[in-house]
Amino acid sequence: MSFDIIILKPTDLSENDLSAVEDVLDIGSPEAVITFLEQVFPGSAHGAFLDGERYALESAQAGxxxxxxHLALRYGQxxxxxxxxxxxxxxxxLCELLQSVAFAVSDNSRMAPPC
Structure with a gap:
């Protein structure tokens, strides 16, 4: 089973619902984003981050x-x-490093960082 997450940098960083986000800012250069992804979830920018049998995480960047x-969280046994x-x-x-917000794609709710 998997769970999809989208990370954005809304102009209003206190936004709690993805559907209410009207405009976004650039998160950063691909190189900077990859650096932070690899710092927090090693391997996720070039394949997958594995946490043993607990979960795997894949990422894709746009722009x-x-x-x-986009993060795809795959639950393990x-x-x-x-x-x-x-x-x-x-x-x-990761969101704090990127100064961004993570939202659940399933219901548009804010996941991180906490408000």
């Missing part, structure tokens, strides 16, 4: 400069509440 990042918490901590760190 030059990058305007959005050992996915748990602890794995979810660890993932959310890392996702929040």
């Amino acid at each position: 030059d400069p990058v305007t959005s990042i 050992a996915w748990s509440e602890a794995a979810c918490s660890d993932f959310m901590d890392l996702l929040s760190r």
Whole structure:
């Protein structure tokens, strides 16, 4: 099973709903985005980040400069509440580094960083 996430840099960083985002800013150069992705989720920019049997994460960037990042989170056999918490901590760190916001594609809700 997988879960899709989109990272954007809304002009209003306090936005809680993807459907309410009216305009976005550039996140950064492809090189800078890849550097931060690799710092937080090593391997995700060039294949997949693997956290043992807990989960895998793949990424794709759009634009030059990058305007959005798509993350595909694939749950492993050992996915748990602890794995979810660890993932959310890392996702929040990535968003803070990118000065961006992560939204769940399934329901448009804000995932990270917390408001």
